[in-house]
Each structure stands twice: as C-alpha cells, then as structure tokens.
Amino acid sequence: MPRLKPDRDTFDLGAALQDVEIDRSRSIGPQIYEALRARIIDNRFPPGTALSESVVARCCDISRTPLRAAIQDLAGEGLIVVRPQVDSVVAPHDEARVREAIFIRAAIEAAVARRLAERGADESRLAPILAEQEQAAAADDYMAFFHADERFHRTLAHMAEVPNAWHLIQSVKAHIDRQRLRLMSSITGRSQRAYEDHLNVLKCIREGDASGAAAQMRDHVNSALESVGSDGKLP
Amino acid sequence: MPRLKPDRDTFDLGAALQDVEIDRSRSIGPQIYEALRARIIDNRFPPGTALSESVVARCCDISRTPLRAAIQDLAGEGLIVVRPQVDSVVAPHDEARVREAIFIRAAIEAAVARRLAERGADESRLAPILAEQEQAAAADDYMAFFHADERFHRTLAHMAEVPNAWHLIQSVKAHIDRQRLRLMSSITGRSQRAYEDHLNVLKCIREGDASGAAAQMRDHVNSALESVGSDGKLP
DNA sequence: GCCGTGAAACTTGTATACTAGTACATGTGG
C-alpha cells in the first residue's frame, strides 16, 4: 500500500512559509532568497529543517528553478547544507563557525577602523545614527538598536570606501545573528555597552589613533564571543 | 532576410572553450564553474567577453541549467556581471575593486598571523613549503612559487583553525590574481622578496609578537598594491 | 535625409519533464 506523505514534518514548514509574498512583476530568485534567509537567521527554520525543493516550491507557488538559485546562494553562505541526491537542510548550529565568523568580522572591521583613523572621517553621517542608538539603548529597545547598529557598521565600511567588504561581512554576520537571535536572553542590557564601544572607536578615529581604533573595534566585535561557548570544541 | 550569427565575436569564445573536458559521471555545475573561473582569472576571457548562456552551453555540450549555476556563483564573486534580460559579460578590470580585495585579504591574513603568534604554531607543516619557495625563488620559477605561496597562506589559515576564512580569501584573491596575471611583467624578481616576507612573519609568530606578525603580514599582502595604480580613482 | 515605429533576433528568467542516485521499508531466505 503506497503511503503518501504521513505529514510528519512538512506541516510546520508550510505554516512558516505561508506568509511569503512573491511579487510576480520582479525576479523571483532574490525574493525567495531573502525570505528563506530571514527565516533561517531568526530561527523560524530551526537547524535541520528539511527544505525539499519540490515542497518549498509548491508552498510558495513557484517553480524549482528560482528556488534552486536561492538555495545555492544560501549553501554558499553556509546557511544550508546540500547533500546531493539526498536532501537540503538548514545548517546545524556550529559554535566553531560562529567564532570563526566573529573572527573574520573583527578582522575586517578593525581594518576599516584603522583606515578611517589614518585617512580621517567625516562624522556627520554618523551623528544621526549615534543619536538613534543612544535613544534605543536608553529605552532598551533591542530591535531598534539592532538596526541602527547595522547601519553604523555599514556606514563605516562605506566611508572607508570598501563596499564589497560590507557585503562579505553581511554573509558571515548571518551566522552571528542567527546565534544572537537564538539566545535572546543573554542580550538584554548590552545595547548600552555597544553604544559606548562605538563612541570609543570614533574617539580613536577622531584622534588619528590607527592602532587604537583597530583594537577598539576588534574588542567590540569580539565581545560577541561572550555569548557563544567560551572556547570548547563541539561535542 | 534573417541574419544568423555574423560570427562577430563568438568565434574566439568557442576556441577558448574547446578544451573544456566535462566528466559526465560527476556533477557538471562545479566543473564548468572551475573551467570558466580559471579562464577569467588568467585573462583567456578578457573583460567584456560576452558569455551567452546558450552559446557557452552549446560549446561545452551541456544544458543551460548547470551553466547558469556556475555563472550565478561567478557573478556572486564579482567576476561576471549579469544584466537581466540583456547579457552576461566578464567583469571589467576595476582597480578600486582590486585595491579593496587586497585590503580585505590583508585584514584577514593579518588577523590570522596575529592569532598564530598569540596561540603558538607548529611550524613543521610549513617547512617543506618554505623549502619549495626558497628553491622556486632562487630559480625565478614564478608559477612554482605562485602555487607554493598559495599553499603557504592556506596552511596558515588552517593552522589558525579558520578554514572558511581561507574560502573567503580565495574569492577576493581571484580579483588580485587576475590583475597579477594581466601584468606579468611587473612580477619578475618578486618571489625572493615574498619569500623573505614569509620568513619575517614566521619570525614574529615564533617570538609571540602578535602585533608584529599582523603588521608584517599586512605589509606583505599590501605589497601587491605596488602593481596596481597607486591611488588614483578610475577614469 | 531624418526620425519615429515596429518586427525580429537576441538576451536572461521561469516552468516543467526527465534522469539518476539515495534511503528506507518490506518481504524473503537462511
């Protein structure tokens, strides 16, 4: 007797996908990419979730072709693990990978801070962002601070004239954010400290202290390490 | 009267593609990706070369599907520029992008050197590579040195336990290498200096001088800047 | 001669059918 889909774990996937809205007047690929990526990062798709191409495509009422493109990109970022002829699942949480992501981000952003200190930076673009951060930190509005923080770092990268560096950072930042959003608890109250870190980095940049700016930024990014397991290998 | 392909610039493309061998027993996507990537980096596909999906697919006797996957990856690395509904061409030479690639690589590799200096490193894995480099530098065998250099840096990344960092470096390194291979002339005799740079980095690592190791590695990678236009913007 | 119009020959994007490979469950022989 043929068994057709015991509804084992497909059900919740359809639920998590039901609110994806595809604008058929634009390219589908990038849209479904963003939709899946957001759901992986905020853990609506827990690690191990099977993302069968046929199932997801049917749920979103699209064909497999643009979906495959999205999955391929996500696999390139390490957010999805594709086992040929077997399955494609959301990548498991990997503390080593998160630590590595923090390492890479710290390296690049420290270099950005160093360059800004060496070349000088026009802080006018940062003022409104800093104001927003101060307010969000005082109100302990985490999501507001989160977005302002993103803009702060992105703006620094653009001021240093390394836009592609920011693109790279975004790809590794996905792993950091996924971890961050997984254990929301350990976050409360950190906004204030992050805000002060930003001020310290800017102080060094203003004074032309290249090594200091790099070190401050490195420490700032590395402070994310406190959330992840200290230094233990994976079991 | 219908005009069927005036053979304007398709001809040389077929020539440059005639020696791509596809192993049908393995996945086609990664193979065609590597084939195209190699040809872009060594400038067999000059900037601006149109890589029409239909044409390339027919030349290689494959379908558009795996080819699209390869092109999408190359576009993600910035080696191909895809204009939707128009064309896909090999990305133009972009000095700003090359400088940025060097910046990113220097940032990450400096951090790798710093970490190795802090944690200590087992140099036994590096000894044979260094020996090979010394020999290649003495003989001025550039390609041999090139490959040994690649292994040297990759091994450092693995010793620092950041394998994904090496993957990122590879993607930005493509732009550096493409530039390097374009103006081969400015390279002769550099092997000796690069070899000495490596020794200096290792010396700092051995002595546990973290800041020194990072600075040495940064300067070493940044020496590639001497080949590219000094600091001028693109015209 | 010049300019607007439109059809045709491209391009990439999307949908779907088919291929080939894996895993698991089921049944069979020991």
Add this chain to the structure above:
DNA sequence: CCACATGTACTAGTATACAAGTTTCACGGC
C-alpha cells in the same frame, strides 16, 4: 530471529520548452 536482497518513494541534478524583456535594424512617413 536475523541477514540480506529488492522495490518504492523520495531526493537533487539535468535537459528542454516557454515566457518576458531588451536591443537593433530595417522600413515607411515626413
């Protein structure tokens, strides 16, 4: 009861047909 074939229902990889958009060039009106 267990080991082992075997078939079935999946998976991702590939090929191909079709759709939608862009560029180009020829043609006709002015």
